[in-house]
Amino acid sequence: GQSLEQPSEVTAVEGAIVQINCTYQTSGFYGLSWYQQHDGGAPTFLSYNALDGLEETGRFSSFLSRSDSYGYLLLQELQMKDSASYFCAVKGSNDYKLSFGAGTTVTVRA
Amino acid sequence: DTEVTQTPKHLVMGMTNKKSLKCEQHMGHRAMYWYKQKAKKPPELMFVYSYEKLSINESVPSRFSPECPNSSLLNLHLHALQPEDSALYLCASSQDRGRAEAFFGQGTRLTVV
Numbered sequence: 001g002q003s004l005e006q007p008s009e010v011t012a013v014e015g016a017i018v019q020i021n022c023t024y025q026t027s028g029f030y031g032l033s034w035y036q037q038h039d040g041g042a043p044t045f046l047s048y049n050a051l052d053g054l055e056e057t058g059r060f061s062s063f064l065s066r067s068d069s070y071g072y073l074l075l076q077e078l079q080m081k082d083s084a085s086y087f088c089a090v091k092g093s094n095d096y097k098l099s100f101g102a103g104t105t106v107t108v109r110a
Numbered sequence: 111d112t113e114v115t116q117t118p119k120h121l122v123m124g125m126t127n128k129k130s131l132k133c134e135q136h137m138g139h140r141a142m143y144w145y146k147q148k149a150k151k152p153p154e155l156m157f158v159y160s161y162e163k164l165s166i167n168e169s170v171p172s173r174f175s176p177e178c179p180n181s182s183l184l185n186l187h188l189h190a191l192q193p194e195d196s197a198l199y200l201c202a203s204s205q206d207r208g209r210a211e212a213f214f215g216q217g218t219r220l221t222v223v
Contacts, residue, residue, distance in 0.1 A: 033210040090210065095166070096160070097155055
């Protein structure tokens with residue numbers, strides 16, 4: 001099976017940069033993905049890494065190091081609308097399950 | 111078009127009722143998922159369909175019964191649910207079961223009374 005660890009909460013001010021780390025254990029590996037979920041809403045896909053390195057999508061970037069079983073999501077130029085929960089998720093190649101971390105609540109202050 | 115559509119958005123049902131949740135995607139994705147999410151918790155995998163065949167059942171009670179009529183549709187049939195089954199039920203799809211990016215519908219918020 002899979003297990004993931006990510007911080008439970010992060011608080012930052014508008015305009016700041018936030019990095020959310022995610023470490024994982026999985027039997028086989030297809031990729032690490034990130035999702036944003038606002039209160040009362042559904043998860044929205046943000047970014048995906050199957051290979052080592054940085055993927056940039058606008059203000060959000062995601063990084064993966066397969067040798068360290070580690071990834072992070074970087075949120076730049078924080079805006080109030082970025083206040084949400086962020087989940088990392090890993091897909092194992094042995095069982096094809098997409099399993100989620102417990103989530104990181106990001107609070108952006110004015 | 112990266113849209114997954116779920117109906118209904120809200121559902122209140124009694125413990126003796128039978129109801130169905132529906133999910134539709136037109137992205138040509140061949141893997142579809144049902145997740146259950148409780149408040150302040152991550153999504154919890156229930157079922158995975160790959161090429162219209164059930165490939166994963168995460169030991170879900172039989173009062174939840176999934177069905178995949180075709181590659182675009184996914185249903186979840188509910189019968190004799192318990193109050194603790196109240197949750198947000200999420201449908202998702204991905205290009206195939208080997209891809210880690212999944213696209214979620216807006217969910218059905220289910221209340222069992």
